Amino acid sequence: MELETLEQVAEVEPGVTFTYMTFNGQVPGPFIRTRVGDTVDLIIRNHEDNSMVHNVDFHACRGPGGGAEATNVAPGEERQLRFKVTYPGAFVYHCAVANVDYHISAGMFGIILVEPEEGLPEVDHEFYLGQHELYTNGKTGQKGHHEFDFTRMAMEDPTYVLMNGEKYAITPDNYAEMNVKTGETARIFYGVGGPNLFSSFHPIGSVWDEVWEQGALASEPMRYVQTTPVLPGSACVATMSFPVPGDFKLVDHALSRVARKGALAIITAEGPEDTDVFDPVR
Numbered sequence: 001m002e003l004e005t006l007e008q009v010a011e012v013e014p015g016v017t018f019t020y021m022t023f024n025g026q027v028p029g030p031f032i033r034t035r036v037g038d039t040v041d042l043i044i045r046n047h048e049d050n051s052m053v054h055n056v057d058f059h060a061c062r063g064p065g066g067g068a069e070a071t072n073v074a075p076g077e078e079r080q081l082r083f084k085v086t087y088p089g090a091f092v093y094h095c096a097v098a099n100v101d102y103h104i105s106a107g108m109f110g111i112i113l114v115e116p117e118e119g120l121p122e123v124d125h126e127f128y129l130g131q132h133e134l135y136t137n138g139k140t141g142q143k144g145h146h147e148f149d150f151t152r153m154a155m156e157d158p159t160y161v162l163m164n165g166e167k168y169a170i171t172p173d174n175y176a177e178m179n180v181k182t183g184e185t186a187r188i189f190y191g192v193g194g195p196n197l198f199s200s201f202h203p204i205g206s207v208w209d210e211v212w213e214q215g216a217l218a219s220e221p222m223r224y225v226q227t228t229p230v231l232p233g234s235a236c237v238a239t240m241s242f243p244v245p246g247d248f249k250l251v252d253h254a255l256s257r258v259a260r261k262g263a264l265a266i267i268t269a270e271g272p273e274d275t276d277v278f279d280p281v282r
C-alpha cells in the first residue's frame, strides 16, 4: 500500500482555514484493513511541495518506533517498509517525527485494522471516525487563516476538537455519510489521534451494543455501554443497532467540545416508527 504525505490548506469550518498535514489528503488517514498473518508492504512518499520530514508509526507493527525511523522521509523522497501484523485489533498509526504532537494535531493519524484470522462478523454498515485537536492562534470560529499555536498545544487548550478533520464534518448538513435503515447494524471504528485529550465516546439516544475497548479485538466485548473512554493513540471498535428512526449523535461527552469545538458526528436512521420501543405520546 502507499501513503503520501501532503501539507495542504483546507477549511476547518466555512471561512476558517488551516494548513493540515495529512496522509493521502484526508483526516483521519486512510483506513488500512489487514488480517493477522498479513505482511504490509508500505511505500511512503513525501510530496515534493512539502516543507517537513514525515514518517509513520503503526501501533500494529512490532519493531523500533513502530516503523517510524524506517519510514523517515524528506520532501520529494520515498521509503519502503515491510512488516507482518501478528495480533488482532484496531490500532492507531501516526506521524512520529520530533514535533510529533504538532504533526498529529495537524491531521497525521489514522487506523490500521488487523482482523482476527476468522474475520469479523457481518454487519450492515461500517463507519470510520477519527478525533483530534487543533491548536491555533485564532478564536474558535474566527474567520480567516489560522496558524498553528505551540503554546496553546503545550497548555492543551485546543481551538477545535474535530471528528474527521472538520467541525461537524459527518452530519446531515455537511457530508451526511452515515445513513442506515431501522433494523440494521453498524460497526464503528473510532480512533483518537489526540495528541493530548482522551475522548468519552457516547452515542446520544442509544448505547454501544458491544465495545472492544482500546480496539482489543482478541478480548470479549463489553455490552450495552453508555460512554467508553478512548485514549489518545488508541481506538475503539463498537457496534450499534437502530430499532427506531432518527438522528443519533456520536459525541465526546466532554460536551463543550461538542457544543463549541466541533466534536460531533451523526448517524441518520430511516424507517418506520416502533411505538413499542419509543412513543412520544403527545
Ligand SMILES: [Cu+2]
Residues within 6 Å of the ligand: 021, 053, 054, 055, 095, 096, 097, 103, 108
Ligand atoms: Cu509528519
